[in-house]
Amino acid sequence: MSEIADKPLDADRNDAMRGFLFALSAYGLWGFLPLYMKLVSHIPATEVVAHRVLWSLPVAALILYLLGRTADIRQALRSPRTLLMAALTASIISVNWGIYVWAISVDRAVETALGYYINPLVSIALAALFLGERLNRYQIAAVCLAGLAVLILTTDAGGLPWVSLSLAFSFAAYGILRKTLPIGPSQGFFLEVLILALPALGYLIWLGAKGGAHFTLSSPGDIALLIGCGPVTAIPLILFAMGAKLLRYSTIGIMQYTAPTMIFLIAVFVFKEPFGGVKAVAFALIWAALALYSWSMLRDARRAKNSRPKS
Template sequence: MADPVTQTPAAGDDESTRGFLFALTAYLLWGLLPIFMKAVAHIPSAEVVAHRVVWSVPIAGAVLLVLRRTADFRLALRTPRMLAMAALTAACITVNWGVYVWAIAAGRAVETALGYYINPLVSIAMAAVLLREKLGVLQVVAVGLAALAVVILTVNAGGLPWVSLVLAFSFATYGFLRKTLPIGPSQGFFLEVLILSIPAALYIAWLQWTGQGHFLPSRPADLWLLLACGPVTAVPLLFYAFGAKLLRYSTIGIMQYIAPTMIFLIAVFAFKEPFGGVRALAFVLIWTALVIYTWPMIRGQLRQRRGAPAASPGE
């Protein structure tokens, strides 16, 4: 969901407030996204993703022009290695978007919520394996509980909860690779959607040419829904990027559970998706893991407010 950025180590009160409001807006918009995706559920997920890409380009480009941050972008276009890395991150986010759109339409929103709950735990596990980062005891326990939840769901369903795992791993991989791009989040997002816009536009054109498209000619509602795919994709990402730059990493770490919690509540109470005892047990394990994982960040913020040294996340 979110585009990884480097947070400013410390921000003033005004900046922190603005950052909090930016980030909160982004997470609330992401939390409400399943409602929009349900409205386009009658349109094939690949077509929806293609429109998400194409209509994000003008929005992301306009933001770069307004903020006058085009120099890094022009440099990236002249750097083959940066273009290759952006293409790889773009592929990861495309997989994530595609599975997410399909899952909402297929009545599997609960599984998408689980995937985004698991995502931060997958990220720290990847850091341990790929970057040889040493995990603290609490982090090991949290990852272990998440793994146990996946095992329980697998045994109960007779197969891996692939929707949750693909969402978690694709976004964790995206975040891991995105940090290698030496450009800002808004420039990076524009570069990614610009790269994706070429195959996306060709795919939309082919659908329209063969009479399978839902854009033109179309019901007016479908046309406007597909046009709206751009803002619902780009706007929360940009709000997040601006907010994360003004907030501490620990604050973002705690706030990231707003969206999956809203998705979970919408799935169970609005979409009426099944939520039996086994799923409840798995979610309890995941929620416990997230409390264990998040507690050092909460304690660090409390200590910081009291003037004491903050605890490290791996403590």
């Protein structure tokens, strides 16, 4: 009797461990991504993004084929609403990629880290505004602390920290709109890069015709790096999608700080970007906001678990 009862528990633990490893791999790859993007920093961001799209397509297609999910794509292609929503999310994520690639190339990686730290707080604020989700007082306090950090950076720089805010808001908007796609995450990513592939290919052909392309036989190193943009884009997204299906939302919520922390450490200690003074105060406020938000999320998850009737 006890042996039979233990099997579901063991299965849940195995799923949780696999989900944790999938998600940790995804965040680890995202954390190291600035090192790869620095290798292509001599190439314009628009060209890099076009290659990210183009070379992500075969990777995403292969994964869909191996998972046996190709029928979902055929169904999605027959739905105008799904195609329209996918085109919108594809446009938003391509803007996010472009800003990120450009920021790394011009030594503003610290600002990208700040953007992805702010992202979860922007997400809950947008969910409250547009989805009617209610925030508790700790979440409101966390959003206010993040707002104070942005205000301090704005006052110091004489303008909004637009790189950080653009990354945070674009990815938050992408996440919210992505939920409206009636297909799975792997299928949705394939559909997005499929929609983006035609304009990306057209742009690269135009670039090659005017002699401005870096994807040429005279630069085999650039060819290898640009082809590699596909796997480094697609693989972590697929790993994340697989991990998110097996993990609790609260676990994913805590783990998402892994990538910006790695980006921050690489920016300061590898790229030697300046950090101190006002930036240090702003980051301290963001870290405090994230700690408060995470504690609130874990507390709510624990209360929900304890309130469930025991079988």
